[in-house]
Amino acid sequence: MGELAAGLGEAFRLLLSGDAEVYAIAGRTLLISAAATALSLAIGCPAGLALARGRFRGRTLLLSFVHAGMGMPPVVVGLVLWLLITRSGPLGGLGLAYTPTAMIAAQFLIATPLVIGFTAASVQALPPLLPDLLATLGAGRLRSLWLLLREARLGMLAAVMAGFGAVVSEVGAAMTVGGNLRGSTRVLTTAIVTATGRGDLSQAAALGIILLALAFTVTFLLTRLQQRRTD
Amino acid sequence: MDVRVADLTLDRGDRRVLDVDALDFPAGSVTAVFGPNGSGKTSLLRCVAGLERMRGNVTIGGQPVRRGDPRVALAFQESVFLHDTVRANLSLGLALRDIHRIEREGRIAQMAEECGLAAVLDRPAASLSAGEAQRANLARTLALAAPVTLLDEPLSGFDRIGRVRMLEEIPALLATHATTAIIVTHDREEAFRLADRLVLLVGGRVVAAGPAGPLYRSPPDADTARLLGYTVIRLGGRTIGFAPGTLRRGPGEPGFPVVVTREVDMGNHRHLIGRFGRGQGAVTIELRLDPDEPGAVPGEELLVHPTRWTEFGAGTGAS
Amino acid sequence: MARWMPAAVMAAAIGLAGCSDGARRELILATTTSVQDAGLLDSLLPPFERAQRVRVKVIAVGTGAALEMARRGDADVVIAHAPELERRYEEDGSLVGGRLVMRNDFVLVGPPEDSAGARSAGGLDAAMRAIAAAGRFVSRGDGSGTEARELALWRDAGVAPDSIAERVETGQGQGATLLVASERGAYTLTDRATFTVLGPRLGLAIVSAGDPRLVNEYRAHRVRSDDARAGARAQAFLEYLVSAEAQELIGRFGMSRHGRELFIPASSG
Known part of the structure; x- marks a missing residue:
């Protein structure tokens, strides 16, 4: 218990004293995870919509892959990606190993199945007649898709929360592809691992508390958005 | 605008639900589609609205209908709404047709009055009673004043007093905008009060079509006669x-x-x-x-x- | 139900705590990662465990963390390789009975083409300065003995580590740090054992070795304890590590798989 209390004190001290490195790590964490979540939304929403509404061969199989992907161990995703982007790997020429870009890519791969799955589920939960209704109200194809997603916003925001929550709290892939380089790819989770490895448990606890606060704040804002627009 | 259906077939799986050689709905006419359950009435309406992947031709004013065609307004039998207020639901179709906000509000106010929805306009659509929802559903479609208006069992949500009133209001509204209307109903009184023409469907085929009075007075066959009561x-x-x-x-x-x-x-x-x-x-x-x-x-x-x-x-x- | 919950939690906690004291025949060894990563403990521990009927639990962390565990009483025996640091813990009384178990050496490794010219710089200090001037360097940055040695080398070379633009810290163990150095075409300091084991898979070559300051000595210490039985077990383990049997195992380790010794037993001089 002592370490936790000390950690809480240390967390406040680090935050209040404006510790540049802690703020940089927290900011980087937010930036990388937000970018990855945004990308996975950009790809996952249309894909989820297509899987939910489409009538094509192999739809069920694809959906099964997506559902399996939702539970994919992040560290395996990280490992596979690392093997691709390492110097001797097929994508080695891109020089992505141990860069924030690689971390965004890994987190994108982790979050996208979640976003697709949540989107597909929430679109499928809409009244089946809704697309036809929108068409008869005069909505064109793109407009219809947009309105459908808007109708599914409860589930969509759940998708955002699930995606962001998964990547911001993930350590295995971040460590593997990012390498935990101080000042460039060190994020809150990997910084916690390092602090723990150094035996600096108060610092680890402080970073943990900051991570929890960050994840909670984002989730809280999204939840408020979700609940406000629901009557 | 007139609606013409030619060589139309529609299959669901192995079942042929519609098989119509030719059916014309003259511009400004109001036609009641009449038939037993499962005879393809709703499917016909969906085809005319461009919602089905059918074989054959459906044209409006000579132009083929397409999905999302702004010339068509359809009130489904089931009332489906967006997660928003009644007003927003009534407004959406008008907005999608680029109707100016001031005119939009005027039409919504008028339709709300006609359909007894004035008191619930700013309530969430999800909170409406079944009857209110049916009326809002109808109001949303009629407010569009589309050249072609399709109504599927439009009066099922009205009580007797409201129904009597709507039996007069709907023809008046349709006449105001010179709308070509097709109304699905299983109620003979509704068919005759709302429409001047009848189409009788049995098993996806048109068994009779024409002006309502003569058709009623001399039905061509026993099945038609039974359908007419x-x-x-x-x-x-x-x-x-x-x-x-x-x-x-x-x-x-x-x-x-x-x-x-x-x-x-x-x-x-x-x-x-x-x-x-x-x-x-x-x-x-x-x-x-x-x-x-x-x-x-x-x-x-x-x-x-x-x-x-x-x-x-x-x-x-x-x- | 809610009322007895705290009591149940307390009881469980006391039960668990009871298990971890001297009553169970186990010994917690906090060790630097290089000993574990190289695989030495896999052959060193079983004979002791069999003879003493004791289970040795290995916690592999950086030397800094291992020593910190000792101070907190979370370990029974510590193996470390940062002599100055260890001395501080001996002086404050957390560690007792230190024994030199084995040694090898640190090596400075870098890209085979040696872009910074460290190999031809002439001496360790010059090599460090060449890397600081023209190369990339990957540091453990995890408070390990290796990092402590690296910082000492920068100090000797007259270079402030923070002033090196291309120096990054991984905050990870030796293996991961070598991988990062290999991927980035960077230099790093490593113990020879880990480098020998991982070397064939890395694009790295030794650029400097043999300087007396690169000697790497592994010492084992007993953690001061009020529990006599735990203390006796820890003492037995220390004695085992310097026994002829263990020293021979250390000397033989690595010969079969890597064709060379990874650690030199302390007994050999």
Whole structure:
């Protein structure tokens, strides 16, 4: 218990004293995870919509892959990606190993199945007649898709929360592809691992508390958005 | 704008749900599509709205209809709304048709008044009662004043008073905008009050189409007659149909015996309910009694005859 | 139900705590990662465990963390390789009975083409300065003995580590740090054992070795304890590590798989 209390004190001290490195790590964490979540939304929403509404061969199989992907161990995703982007790997020429870009890519791969799955589920939960209704109200194809997603916003925001929550709290892939380089790819989770490895448990606890606060704040804002627009 | 349907077929899986050679809805006409459950009425409406992947042609004003066609407005039988207020739901279609905000508000106010929705306009659509939802559903479609308006069982959500009113309002609204309307209904009174033309569908095929009055007065076959509410009986080797209220007590040509099952007091008049024939082929017969006319006891056998009747198969006749 | 929950949690906690004291025949060894990563403990521990009927639990962390565990009483025996640091813990009384178990050496490794010219710089200090001037360097940055040695080398070379633009810290163990150096074409300091084991898979070559300051000595210490039985077990383990049997195992380790010794037993001089 002592370490936790000390950690809480240390967390406040680090935050209040404006510790540049802690703020940089927290900011980087937010930036990388937000970018990855945004990308996975950009790809996952249309894909989820297509899987939910489409009538094509192999739809069920694809959906099964997506559902399996939702539970994919992040560290395996990280490992596979690392093997691709390492110097001797097929994508080695891109020089992505141990860069924030690689971390965004890994987190994108982790979050996208979640976003697709949540989107597909929430679109499928809409009244089946809704697309036809929108068409008869005069909505064109793109407009219809947009309105459908808007109708599914409860589930969509759940998708955002699930995606962001998964990547911001993930350590295995971040460590593997990012390498935990101080000042460039060190994020809150990997910084916690390092602090723990150094035996600096108060610092680890402080970073943990900051991570929890960050994840909670984002989730809280999204939840408020979700609940406000629901009557 | 006129609506033309030609060589239309629609399959669901192995089942052919629509098979229509040719069907025209003249510009400004109001047509009631009438038929038993599962006869393809709703499917026909969906085809005209461009919602189905069908084979054949549906044109509006000579141009093929397409999904999301702004020339068509369709009120589905099920009331589906977006997660928003009633007002926003009524407004969406108008906004998608680029109708100016001020006109939008005017039309919404008017439709809300007509359909008894003024008090609930700013409530979430999800909170409406079943009846209110049906009315909002209808109001949303009528507010669009589209050149082609399709209504699927439009009055099922109205109580009797509202229904009587809407039976007058809907034709007036449709006439104001010179709308070509197609209305699916299973209620004969609705069909005649709302529409000037009838299309009768059975098993996905058009069995009769034309102006409502003449079609009713001389149905082309026994199935059509039954759909229109005729009682059809086999009398000797003949098939005879007669409309409700045309039966009188006493012998006549063609006359037949009825075994009375009970007498029903309808308030302003009484009905004798009886049975003609036996077993599987038995037909229920209704005989309207005048206020001072004597009744009958169950089990009593009466002779009755229709004042007007149609004979099918071997030509038609009337007394 | 809610009322007895705290009591149940307490009881469980006391039960668990009871299990971890001297009553169970186990010994917690906090060790620097290089000993574990190289695989030495896999062959060193079983004979001791069999003979003493004791289970040795290995916690592999950086030397800094291992020593910190000792201070907190979370370990029974510590193996470390940062002599100055260890001395501080001996002085404050957390560690007792230190024994030199084995040694090898640190090596400075870098890209085979040696872009910074460290190999031809002439001496360790010059090599460090060449890397600081023209190369990339990957540091453990995890408070390990290796990092402590690296920082000492920068100090000797007259270079402030923070002033090197291309120096990054991984905050991870030796293996991961070598991988990062290999991927980035960077230099790093490593113990020879880990480099020998991982070397064939890395694009790295030794650029400097043999300087007396690169000697890497592994010492084992007993953690001061009030529990006599735990203390005796820890003492037995220390004695085992310097026994002829263990020293021979250390000397033989690595010969079969890597064709060379990874650690030099202390007994050999």
